[in-house]
Amino acid sequence: MSPKPDVLQGTLDLMVLKTLEGLGPTHGYGIARRIEQVAGNVTLTQGSIYPALVRLEERGWISSKWGTSENNRRARYYELTRLGRKQIPKETKNWFRVRTMMERFLEDA
Amino acid sequence: MVSFRVVKAKIRGLFMRTRLDQRLDEELQTHMDLLVEEEMRRGIPAAEARRIARLRLGGLDQTKESVRDARAFWLESSWKDLCYAWRRVSSTPAFSVFAVLTLALGIGATTAIYSIIHSVLGPPPGVRDIESIVNVYHWPGSNMAMNGLSYGDYLDFRSRQTVFQDVTAWSPFGPSFTANGQSEKSFGEIVDGSYFHVLGVNAELGRTLQPADAAPGAALVVVISHGVWQHMFGGSPDIIGRTLKINGRSFEIVGVAPAAFCGLSGNGIIQSSLWVPLGAGPLLPGFLGPWTLDPNDRSQHWLRVKGRLKPGRTMAEAAAEIRGIGAQLDLTFPIGKDLDLRRPASERSRKWSVRSAAEVRIDESLDSIIGPMTWTIMAAVILVLLVACTNIANLMLARTSGRRHELAVRLALGASRWNLVRGFMAECGIIAGSGGVVGIAVARVSLFLLGNDMNVSIGVPLHLVPRLDFAVIVVSAFATMLALTVAGLVPALQSTRADLRSVMATDGSHGISPRWRGRRVLIAAQVAVSVILLSITALCVSQLRQQSHANTGFEVEPLALALVDFASQGYEESRVRQIVSAALQQMANRPDVDAVAATSGLPPSDLPVGLTTPYCWLDRSGEKDKLLAVLVAGTPGVFRTLGISIKRGRAFNESDTKASAPVIVVNETAARKLFGTDDVIGRKLNFQRQRSGGKLEHPVETRQIIGIAADYDTYHVESVYLPLDQHYEGFLVLSVRANQKPDRLVGPLRQSLRSVDPEVAVARAGTGPAIVFGPSALYPQIMAGVAGVLGSFALVLALAGLYGVLSHVVARRTWEVGVRMALGASPGGVIGMVLSDGLRPVVFGILAGTVVGATARVLIQSQFARMLPQQNAIALISVPVLLLMAGSVACYLPAQRAARINPNAALREL
DSSP states (O other), X not given: OOOOOHHHHHHHHHHHHHHHHHHOSEEXXXXXXXXXXXXXXXXXXXXXXXXXXXXXXXXXXXXXEEEEOTTSOEEEEEEEOHXXXXXXXXXXXXXXXXXXXXXXXXXHO | OXXXXXXXXXXXXXXXXXXXXXXXXXXXXXHHHHHXXXXXXTTOOHHHHHHHHHHHXXXXXXXHHHHHHHHOOHHHHXXXXXXXXXXXXXXXXXXXXXXXXXXXXXXXXXXXXXHHHHHHHSOOTTOTTGGGEEEEESSTTOOGGGSSBOHHHHHHHHHHOOSEEEEEEEEEEOOEEEETTXXXXXXXXXXXXXXXXXHTOOOSEEOOOOGGGGSTTOOOEEEEOHHHHHHHHTTOTTOTTOEEEETTEEEEEEEEOOTTOOOSGXXXXXXXXXXXXXXXXXXXXXXXXXXXXXXXXXXXXXXXXXXXXXXXXXXXXXXXXXXXXXXXXXXXXXXXXXXXXXXXXXXXXXXXXXXXXXXXXXXXXXXXXXXXXXXXXXXXXXXXXXXXXXXXXXXXXXXXXXXXXXXXXXXXXXXXXXXXHHHHHHHXXXXXXXXXXXXXXXXXXXXXXXXXXXXXXXXXXXXXXXXXXXXXXXXXXXXXXXXXXXXXXXXXXXXXXXXXXXXXXXXXXXXXXXXXXXXXXXXXXXXXXXXXXXXXXXXXXXXXXXXXXXXXXXXXXXXXXXXXXXXXXXXXXXXXXXXXXXXXXXXXXXTTEEEEEEESSOOOBSSOOOOOOOXXXXXXXXXXXXXXXXXXEEOTTHHHHHTOOEEXXXXXXXXXXXXXXXXXXXXXXXXXXXXXXXXXXTOEEEEEEOOOTTSOOOOOEEEEEEEXXXXXXXXXXXXXXXXXXXXXXXXXXXXXXXXXXXXXXXXXXXXXXXXXXXXXXXXXXXXXXXHHHHHHHHHHHHHHHHHHHHHHHHHHHHHHHHHHHHHHHHHHTHXXXXXXXXXXXXXXXXXXXXXXXXXXXXXXXXXXXXXXHHHHHHHHHHHHGGGSOOOOHHHHXXXXXXXXXXXXXXXXXXXXXXXXXXXXXXXHOO
């Protein structure tokens, strides 16, 4: 089992954060679907957001609690914390920085 | 990046694990349901929808696994590793206990010996900031006697120096002191008033000595040690103000020194019992002569001087200033101008020098040998520790190679190599950790025993126990961990190599393990080390046995002795005679006592007994040549008690008193040397007791020979015997001859003295062999003990290693042995094959050890001749013989097992 690359972890975390910023409190399925829609490709299995959710929650950037979904199902809802909200611009800037670096690097080669 | 918040969250997660797992299950179930719904809304039938949903969600187990990974706390997995390692370790108790004990002994020995060395070599304990303390010497590098300053010089030095905050002077002495009905003779120090201030030592109770106490004419006060306070006064809290009688004079106790402070005698190894001010010096006779506080007498160099540097001043400045002061004093107060020019220069001028107190090891005079000796000892011990570690490494290698299957399977199931290696480390960690803990206990116990042992042998309490240095323990534990890591890491890495398929296909039992070669060398090395150490032991043991049959001038075995220095305690002759005859009478009344006597010393022996046995000059009237003989002045029972028979004439008896004619009994050797014949009864002899240090000459007396004492056994040294009534000596040995073993008489002997006069301090008491042979047996005893323990330890390790490895090899060579037997080899042949294989490294080891030992001996012979045990062929040969026998036993069992292999079964075991 090769460990997941950090880059992928980082991007997934940011996607989850942006999704929650846009959608407000959502459950796991909702977040996954939204990411699928927005990102376009379906290379990631939906299950892979759960580790990301654990990481974000441990860092205190999101919080979770039980709630009821549209069809009266019991689902776990996640929402941004104040700390998490502050992280979004930071993480976004980071991501753009990395992207510019990579672009330049790949262009040269 | 592990932030505090995350750690907190993870720890919380540890406790809520089941709840979180349930939650995830529910979440995933919901997620799955919603996905299925979505698909069905698109019109896909239920079964197909479920399949697609499963694909989109991804493997449930995988998801749960990755969530678990995300939640994982490194501590938790380490804990799991530890638990698993513990299960493994406890599943093979024999191996684990053996490994732990091995390490414990190795670490314990290293720690104990380093601790001893550290306390022996280290600076005196309890002194504040020893780095800024400087020793001032009269002459660089000369021996103890000439390294002090005289009182006058010290006073001038004090007033003229500018580089020290404060200076002080001290001198050791051997007081006899009594209080509370107990008496003791040990070590003390005479010190200047600034002593405790310079050393930075505060009193535990009461006060320390002050400058006012050292002024001449000041009251007699004393500071006692913590030990004396405890065992002589029972640690009673009202100790201040009580009286302690030192050498017969009363001193007032003004303070108790802290337990950690031993004084400066022997650079801190010898515990000083008390400290008295300089003013008391002249009142206390010492073995270097009376202490003088006359500032005009600058020839007596008895004060050892120390100073504490002012902050910011250097040793170089101190050295320069001291030299200058010394030169000044040479001009104004020259010393030794009347002395013979052949006397050493140190007695005629002051070449003062300084040395940092922190550098001094035990005593300046022992510097040269102590260093190399201790490093040799440490090397030996560390060698044995390494042997222990490599042995464990050996055994672990053997053990892990049997687990290759398990490891291969685990790798296939997805464990990372790092996981498996971590598991090994955990096992090693448990064993090393336990070994370390038990090792510390072992070290404590052995230090305690050794300290007691030395106390008994020399009669002096040596300050050995407390210094269990944590740095040492950490170092040894670390070294072991390192060794074990290597031993664990190597097999771990090897076993977890990616070549799984071949390992799983065969079970690899063909052929000889390639690592056997390496292990053979290891075993040979261990055997070599054992050979060296056990040879030392054998030699020391044989030397000890020789010594206990050493030549003495009297019968030592059945005696119980008590040595009492009456003179230094200020007892008068008449009082002494009273005490002695009363005490001896008590002992004589006992049924288990054959004879009693009091003598001025003991007849000579080949060993340095350390008693101040007096000598005398004999000559025939008219003859110029004087003969030096040992003088034994004793009560009439002396001959019977010491087992000396009278050959001619008579011994003296109760009628030979001060009033009757002066008589003397000479022994055969003395008679022959003086007169050339045995027929000397009735002749007259001039007798003069030899002067003892610093005192005046004794008068010459003429005595009549009344008897000839037989030389004891074959020991021919001139001795003469006088009635104690006619010749008094202040230092007496009370001897009691027992019917059987004298051990039980030592206590009663002390008791009888105490009952006659509770204030009498007994310098030493013990059985004859203990007192006579004790001191010289100390060194070989220690050597034999240490080398013996280490050597047997190394041997056991080597043999255990040999056995373990051979068993393993035999197991792996089952197939090969089966083939051999099928082809016609006999069981005897197989045994022979295994034995020769196994014994080969043992033989190599013996050869190597002998060669290395002999070379080492030749190399260090020149430097340390007197420390090496004497050669003894029998002892030396016994060691290899022993090792060969032991080796054969170790090989025998695996050999037998090999011989019992059923060839059919073996061949089928493909």
